[in-house]
Each structure stands twice: as structure tokens, then as C-alpha cells.
Amino acid sequence: MSATAPARPFRTVLRLHRTALIVWGAFVAGLIGRLVWLDEITVDAVRAAEAECSRGPWGCVDVLEALDFSQPLEQVGFLVHHGFLAVAAFAGGALIGRELESGTARLAWTQGVTPARWLAAKLLVPALVLTAGGTALVLVFRRVWAANRDLVVLADGWASADVFVARGPATVAYALCALAVGTLTALLLRRALPALAVSVTAVWLLGAVLERHRARLWPAEALPAHEEFALPDSAWRLEAVGTGHPTAYHPASHFWPLHLVETGLVLAVAVVAAVAAFAVLRRRTA
Template sequence: MKHTDTPAPTPVPAPQPRLLPWLLRLHRPGLAVWAGLVAVLALALIAMWGPLGAAAADGWRQYRDCGDSGPCGYDQDAIIRYRDVYTYTTFAVIALPFLVAAWAGAALIGRELESGTAHLAWTTGLSPTRWLAAKLAAPAALITAGTGLLVLLHHLAWSANRHRIDTSKSWYDSPTLHANGPTTVALALAGLAAGVLAGLLWRRTLPALVAGLGFTVVLRFAADLVMPYLWPSVTHVTGPDTGYFMAGVEVDSGLVTSDGRHIADPGCGPSFVDGCAEMYAKLDATGVYTEYHPESHYWPLQLTTSALLLAVAAGLVVTAFALLRRSTASTPTRTGASPRTAVSAREEVAV
């Protein structure tokens, strides 16, 4: 009887998980919290832009119409309500980057490395580099869309009411400045990158959360410090009896001497204060100067600061990929597992 060799079965490649459905299942609680937070803040900002702002503006109109005629009625509750909603929403918007950084360090990366979920994903044919790319791309898109929407609505609400409500914040008020512009979006993306890098470095949930949050706080503080110096400022000089000119983001201030030199202010005050005129005479000071950014510099300051933050974010992302490649150089990936085994592993990853 002639014997015929049976050909060896060809290994069936393990099916790779579809990245977007996998990420949505894995981080469903975080997505729900983000969507709910964006929705609530968006509704509050739309209300400020519309009925809350209109009611507060009408209350201030009633108050101004009272003049000096004595007590009269005006809608004080509407004024206070708008002020409170503005304060809470402004600080909530500028707090989003720190929330993103904490979540990225703890839930997005740190918890998966600590529990072994990430390594399990790598055994289903999903390479570590592709895993990290998916972890960054999908959240970055959602963060950009959500934060960008809230910043736009905040700017619209503030712009609509700045000249109608007497207590409206100035454009250079620090919380308003950031809540109104793209610096918050850029910082949120930098916070995402910082949290991801912290998760890869510490590989545990709590340390990654603290490290990502801490780095984002430092980054925000540094951005505030360098922002005034990213664009040329203008100088305004006044007499020593009028004090400093305050109408923008201040860069520097001091005294001007008769030969045009700028010297430090001794802190005496206007020249009509007792002893100040004599002190200025000894210093040969003829006026005071203020280096500042007027409102026309709003977008240059916003865009240069945002560009700097995005450059930092890009550097953190490059560092994260380099660190991941270095730490997973010997990590095996399963390419020849049976379909049933691969599907079971994929289902475990999605839990």
C-alpha cells in the first residue's frame, strides 16, 4: 500500500482586536464620565451665553438706573447666579487638563501595566507600539473635541456679556485668559502625554496618577511664567503721581529716570504720599513705566503658548514610544495561536 504524507496544517494567524471597539469597552467608565462632564459644562456655558447672561445684564441695568435716588429694586439674585455659574464653570474648564493627566496615568496606562492587561493584549497580535498609538490617538481626539468645544462656548459667553455685566472679568484675568483660549486644549493634550509617560515609567496606578498630575501642574505654572515673554511687549510711561497703567498682561514695571533709564521701584507709591516725592527726587525718577501686553496681543500670546505646550506634548509622546520599545524589546507576541485561543484572550482584554 502506498503511503501518502499528510501536509502539516498551516498555522492560522490570531485575529487582532479591533482597536476602537476594544478601547471603548475597556475605558467605558472614563468615556461616560468625560461625556457627562462635557455635556454639563456645555449646558452651563450655553445658559451663561443666553438666559443667565441676559438676566444678569438686566439686573445691572436696573442697578445703574437707580443712580443716587436711594434704595430701589433690582434683580440681585440674577447677578449673583451668573457670577457663581461663571466662577464654577471657568475653574472647571481650566481644571480639565489635570483631570486628563490623572486619568491617563492611572486608568489609561498604569492600571493596565500593573494588572497585566497590557501584556495580555500584546499576546493577541497587537504590538506594543500599535497598542500605545491607539491609547494616545483615540483619547487625544476626544479630549481635543470636548475641551475645544468648552473653550469656544466659554469665550462666546464671556464675549457676549463682558460689556453688559459690570463685574465681568477682564480678558487678562488668568483663569479667564486660559478658559477662553486654546492654551487649555494644548495643556490637556500635554497632560495626556504626561500621564501616559508616567504610567510607562511607574507601571502602577497611584504613582502614575500622582506623577502625571504633578508634571501637568508644573507645566501649567511654567507656561504662566513664560507666556508674557513669548511676544514683544509694549511700554507705557506715566507721571509719578498717577501710578502704574494696568490694562493687560504685565511683564515688568518700575521707575523712569530723567535720562530714560528703567530702575526698580522702591515701593513708596504715588508721589503725593508723604516722603515719596523726596525719594523720587533722590533717585532722579521722573515717572513710572509699565511693560505689558494689550488686548491686541491676546491671540499672539495664546498661539505661542499653545505651540510651546504642544511641542512639550510631542516630546513626551516621543519619549513614551522610545521607553516602550526599550522595555518591551523581548516581549513575545502571539502570531500563530489558534483562533479560539486568540478570541478568548481578546475577550479577557476587553473585560
């Protein structure tokens, strides 16, 4: 009996939230399937159309053909990027808020599961699932992006907000942060619907603030105004060129420094929220 007791709250979390687990699995599988389709089917069709068009007497506009690949890829990036909002809603509402509001959590605490152990299970199980699914999405997205970079037509290129997050560990960081913030909010409000609304708003604001200030997370390069022609095509321009003023920009090589700094900031918020959640729980159950 004692050998199996430690695993009980983890199994309980999986059983109580199996619907959410299925939805998450379907979400990840669906997006990966869409990416594979784009890489294996759409790309071949686009390249075949470009080759056929280039043999014609009038040539063709490659950008129009590439949009058949680029636009769906950007849509997948949007879903990968903003999936953390759904995580915040789940954590604030169903995972923690509903159990506190209904009294289910207190019932569990009378069945040999301490509040701290209950909360640890509530956080650890979703965290593992989110990390596994998010990592898979990032790896496949990166592979499809890199293999067909010439077909990606985006105004901001690699700095496009959705693509920027979807290409690296910030995807997982935002999901874990949403889980922690949703949990903390639910413990503070103890009502499912208010916690859901506040959680989503809080993590959305965090993402919006970091996106707005993303360019400042790493020192930019600069070119004199008269050398603007030397700006690489892949560069992320930060300032419009003015007479006599340098052009500030981030080269493509700045993607990882910018991305990792943002990832670190988001994970720091996640850690603070998780620690605060345990502190609030300890104070209210003392």
C-alpha cells in the same frame, strides 16, 4: 477578518474605558449647559436688575449685579482650565498604569496586537475625544465671554489665568499634553498609583511655570511714567509705576500672540512625551 483587525484595539480602548468616556461627556455637556444658562437666563436677569436699579432714586452699583454672571463664568473657566489634571490622572492611572501593573497589556500583546499598535490606540482614541470635547468647550466659552464682555468683572480681565486658557486652543493643548505625560510616566513607573501622582504633579508644575512666565512669552509695550493715564482699561499691567520708570503692559491685542506661543510650547512638550513613550515601550518590549 483582516479587514476588521486594524480597528480592534481602538474598539477595545472604547470598551474598556467607556466609563471615563461617559464621565468626560457629562463634564463637557454640564459645562456647556452651564454656559448656555448663564448666557440665556442669568444675563437677562442681570440686565433687567440693572435697568430697574438705574430707574430708582439712588441708582445702583453695576459691579454687584454683574458678579451674578461674572463669578459663575470664572468658575466654569477654572474647570475648563484645570480639566487637564484629571486627564493626567486618568492616563497615568487607569489608561496605562493599571494595565501594565495588572499584566493586561502583555496579554493584549500576545493576541496579535503589537505593543506600538496598542500604545497608538491608547493615545489616539482619548486624543480625539479630548480634542472634540475641549474644542466645543472653548467655542461656547468664547461666545459667552464675547457676547457679555461688559458683565465680566475680573481683577486681571482677559489675562486672568483661567479665562486666558479657556478662551483658546491652549485648553486642548494642555489636555493632550497631560495625556502624553501621563502615558510616559506610567510606562516608566509601571505602577498605577505612583504614575497617577507623578503625572498630575508634572503637568501641574508645567502649567504653574508657564502661568508664572506668561507675560514674557511676547514682547510687552511700555508707556512713560507720566503717561500712565493713557493706559487702556483692558491692558494687562506688568509692572507697578515708579518715579521716572516706564509702565510695562500687554494690550488686549496681545492675547492671541501670548496664547498661541503658550499653546505651541505645551504641544511641543506633548510631542516630546509621546515620542519618548514609544521609545520606552520599544526598549522594554524588544
